Amino acid sequence: MLRGKEFIEELSKPKKIVITTHHKPDGDALGSSLGLYHWLSGKGHQVQVILSSDFPSFLDWMPGFDDLMYYPNQPEVAQQHFDQADIIFCLDYSALSRAHALAPVIQHAKATKWMIDHHLEPEEFAEVMYWDSNAAATAQLVYTFITEVCADVNGITQTVASCLYTGIMTDTGSFRFKSTTAAVHQIIAKLIEAGAKNWEIHENIYNSSTENRLKFLGYCLLNCLEVIPEYNTALFSLTRDDLEKFNITTGDTEGLVNYALSIKGIRLAGLFVDRTELIKLSLRSIGDIPCNEICKKHFNGGGHLNAAGGNSTDDLQTVVSRFKAILPEYQSYLT
Ligand code: 5GP
Ligand code: MN
Numbered sequence: 001m002l003r004g005k006e007f008i009e010e011l012s013k014p015k016k017i018v019i020t021t022h023h024k025p026d027g028d029a030l031g032s033s034l035g036l037y038h039w040l041s042g043k044g045h046q047v048q049v050i051l052s053s054d055f056p057s058f059l060d061w062m063p064g065f066d067d068l069m070y071y072p073n074q075p076e077v078a079q080q081h082f083d084q085a086d087i088i089f090c091l092d093y094s095a096l097s098r099a100h101a102l103a104p105v106i107q108h109a110k111a112t113k114w115m116i117d118h119h120l121e122p123e124e125f126a127e128v129m130y131w132d133s134n135a136a137a138t139a140q141l142v143y144t145f146i147t148e149v150c151a152d153v154n155g156i157t158q159t160v161a162s163c164l165y166t167g168i169m170t171d172t173g174s175f176r177f178k179s180t181t182a183a184v185h186q187i188i189a190k191l192i193e194a195g196a197k198n199w200e201i202h203e204n205i206y207n208s209s210t211e212n213r214l215k216f217l218g219y220c221l222l223n224c225l226e227v228i229p230e231y232n233t234a235l236f237s238l239t240r241d242d243l244e245k246f247n248i249t250t251g252d253t254e255g256l257v258n259y260a261l262s263i264k265g266i267r268l269a270g271l272f273v274d275r276t277e278l279i280k281l282s283l284r285s286i287g288d289i290p291c292n293e294i295c296k297k298h299f300n301g302g303g304h305l306n307a308a309g310g311n312s313t314d315d316l317q318t319v320v321s322r323f324k325a326i327l328p329e330y331q332s333y334l335t
Contacts, residue, residue, distance in 0.1 A: 002149060004128035007112060011043065011150060015086040018111070019049045022093040023100035024250060027170025027205065029092040030055055032116070032138040034064040035163035036089060039146055039155050048081045052100040056251020058208045062166065063159045071101055078105075085111040092138040094122030094131065095302065116141050119303065120292060133304075136179035139167025143187050158195030165196035170205065173258070177306070216246040220256060227263065231327040231334045234260035235270035237320050243274070257282045267334055268327075272320050278311045279319045289333045298326055 019037055021029040033049050040047045050069045059065070071078045082088065082105050090096075094117040096103045106113065107125065115126035118135040130149060135141050143164050146155045156164075168188060172180045175188070192198055220236055227234045236256060246252075253273055260269035261284045268289050271282040281299055283291035284307050291308035295301035299319075301310020312319045327334065 001132060002128075002130050004114075004126075007114070007128045008149060010087070010112075011040075011045070014044045014046065016081075016084050017045050017047045017087045017089065018081050018085040019047065019089045019091060020099055020102055020106060021049075021051065021091045022098040023052045025051060025053075025055045025059075025092075026254070027059060028137045028139055028167040030059050030062060030065075031163045031165070031167025031170065032091045032142045033089075034062055035139060035160045035167065036091065036116075036142050036145075037064055037067070038157065038159045038163065039142075039152075042155070042157065042160075050078050050081060050102065052102045054250050056254055057249070058205050058251060058254075059166075061204045063162055071105075082106070082109045082111070085109060087111055088113050090115045090117070090126060091142070092117060092119075094119045096123060096125050116145055120305075121302075134179070136177070136181070136184045137168045137171035139164040139171070140184060140187060142167070143191070156190065156194040161191040161194035161196035162201065165191045165198065166201055166205070169198075169201060174202070174206075212246055213252050216248060216252060217256065217259075219246065221259060225260060227266070228324065228327070229265075231268070231331070232265055233268040233270070233327060233334065234263055234266045235272065235320065235323070236260055237272040237316055238274060239316060240274045240276060257284050260284075261286065268330075270323060272316060272323070274316045278313060279316055280309070280311050281319065281323070282309045283307070287333070289330060294326065294330070298322065 017040055019033045021033045037047050037049050048069055050071055052071050069078055088106055088109055088111045090113055094115060099106055113126040114128035116130045116138055118133055118138055118141060120133045122131055130141060130145055132141060146152050224236045224238055257269050257271035267286045269284045273280050283295060285291050290305055292303045292305055295303060295308040295310035299310030299312055303309055
């Protein structure tokens with residue numbers, strides 16, 4: 001869906017543009033932001049990507065990552081960019097709260113807001129909305145935004161292609177999830193044609209683990225995994241102590257929840273992490289089990305049907321117990 005088509009013409013003249021994405025950006029958040037950044041910069045716009053936080057180290061090879069600005073490090077300079085911007089892009093989020101510290105800044109900025117996103121139930125805060133919950137990744141929508149909405153069929157340079165490939169690859173679990181349609185593969189083929197080095201990107205993302213991170217994975221599998229066979233559910237709960245033992249930082253727990261889902265017969269998997277200020281949780285499911293509904297109703301979060309997240313200010317044990325107590329409600333989906 002495209003709302004605000006009449007605004008698109010604005011991109012024909014040089015503009016001051018800020019690109020934002022959600023807190024703790026993942027591969028799609030960063031891939032779509034940097035892909036759009038390179039395309040807009042190439043068109044003569046003055047563009048700054050501003051993040052509310054750091055991101056996993058397995059993404060620190062991405063073209064343009066040196067140009068990123070971190071709001072907590074330079075709030076005054078970042079604020080100036082927001083004040084002077086004509087356009088603020090909001091990528092890979094449709095609930096303003098997901099931009100964390102940037103949310104009030106975006107809300108009060110006079111610039112027009114352009115949302116490009118694939119999450120369900122978008123909030124109303126953007127003048128331009130290019131939104132499709134069936135899209136596998138926001139990077140897929142950035143691709144069609146460039147090539148279809150802006151009709152720039154030659155706009156996909158090698159740099160843009162590498163960023164968008166990364167976004168689609170990470171959000172589809174390397175082209176495994178149900179969202180990986182024939183259309184997604186066709187876009188991927190175009191991105192490889194444009195110069196995205198698929199093998200190199202896979203190498204950068206999946207073969208860049210440290211020895212410590214791999215040992216942490218072994219530790220979690222051995223000590224932190226709980227299986228609840230009667231509900232075909234499995235979960236990891238990680239205490240602050242577990243994280244400290246391995247000096248865990250942003251991104252080190254990424255993908256862990258999928259190991260719980262990989263157990264034969266398991267249909268719902270959870271990861272509960274004590275991040276000190278909050279308990280952060282991630283849910284993954286197979287079939288119709290609505291992770292987004294569970295997160296929205298019970299854990300202050302949301303997301304997609306089969307992948308969602310949330311948080312709680314209660315302690316780890318309380319949050320895990322609450323999750324277990326909810327399972328009977330979803331018995332018909334789970335068993
Ligand atoms: P993850 O479990 O990897 O953190 O997030 C999976 C998906 O759930 C994300 O793509 C995002 O859509 C959604 N998500 C994660 N955390 C939150 C949250 O706190 N609030 C909302 N609304 N969605 C979240
Ligand atoms: Mn995404």
